[in-house]
Amino acid sequence: MAGPLALALVLRAVAAENADEGPDRIDVSDYPADQRERYEVFAIKCSKCHTLARPINARLTPEEWQSYVKKMSRRPGSGINEESGQRIAEFLRYYSVRKDGEKRKPADAATSGAAKKPDPPRTSGQ
């Protein structure tokens, strides 16, 4: 049972190769300078406990990031104070909006005039 599952996962991975830019990190080279700084804080703090793929692939709304980061800041040794928590939440809000915008572009072009699809189920890291 585990063999076919592993094979399926490998095939899924191969099929999706180059579908993203390596979601354990974000290429922020074309982001505004303040967001690049916030990304640094996000990458250092959040990777202490889990892979960055979790928040990067989470589908929280921009509003939900604030309370989620506050929750994470209570973890032992998080090193997330009010200021850095704010910076992390601001980056994740920016990233969520930007990611949604990038995803919508090709979809909009292909289905111009079509009704907007419902948002996907909301999942989050940790």
Next chain:
Amino acid sequence: MMTREAWVLALTATLATPTVIWAAGVNVSGSVYVDYFGMTDKSARQSSLSGITHEVAVKMEVDVKENLSFSAKACYGCHGLELERAYVDFTPKSWMNVQAGRIPVPFGEFALRTDPGSHRTASKPLMYEMGRMVHYGGNAFNLGVVPQPYVDTGVLVYGQTWLGQHLQVWYGAYGVSGMKGQNDVDYTALRSLYYNDNNRAPAGGGRLVLNYSSDGPEGVFKDATLGVSGIYGRYDPALKLGYTMLGVDASTRLGPLVLRGEAAIRRTDIDPTVPGYRFQIVDPFIEKSGFYVEAEHHLGSRLQVVYRFDGLRRRGVPLPGSDPQLSPDSKILRYTQGLQFTLTDALYSKLEYEYWWFNDFASFHAGHVGIGGVF
């Protein structure tokens, strides 16, 4: 009457129900990991969970109010279906919060990273290892110092305060059911049906963490964390046998390198009146101690490399029925070289080489290959 497995299945089914996932204030996350563990020594293979193993976890968090949430996590792995945690988290103030239920006991830094999606190596450090250990049975090493994840029934009071802008102090104290057993700790009893306590005395413990935080882009030195943990309790029904666990941990980021190290020791009383010991008992306890140091860094955008050196030592008279090769001072040292590839969208693969050295058993080479995902 529903069995524990049926309850866990029901919970998992509930977690997967779209109406729950779509509800406001409900977050669902989880992970899957499949691992193949192979080794060159036949006796090691026979005393380990070599071959293919898996771990599946689904977690749900419900924000009931701004300062009250519920969290539950169901796992399916070597132990079968398991309600790994289920607790309410009341967070009125940053300096005083309460968790109650089946709580993750805060012992050591690794306790935050027990999910396979949260640590880079395929195996856990020996001091925290469970199923991917060799000679792990109760007649030999009997697992690590504190097998992780360590989840227990009880209450945790915790909080944090900041001394200035950079120094965070996190503290927590808890009372939990504690370890269980008859003559040495029996870890499977911790996951026994209904998670009932086996005696009337709770175990008590605490953790203190200091974190020096540096957020600026300048400099190579970023965060540094130092933590200490301790637990005391009694594990037998008659309340005659106690155990003490102490641990210290440190981690920091130095440029591209993440460095971590931990050490822990557990002294466990044994019952000298039990017949069948191979040696005369001098000290009526055994000591299990362990450590690990590791470094990890990125290599390109999709590959992470981790180097780890760890060890485990068991000192004390072998228990009746033990493997005849087990001596009163038995040691394991292990070197690990691991790679984690990020394949796509939170899908990763792990590849690992290990060299295991024993003073009582044959040394050997081992390897892991695994694939997993987080969401």
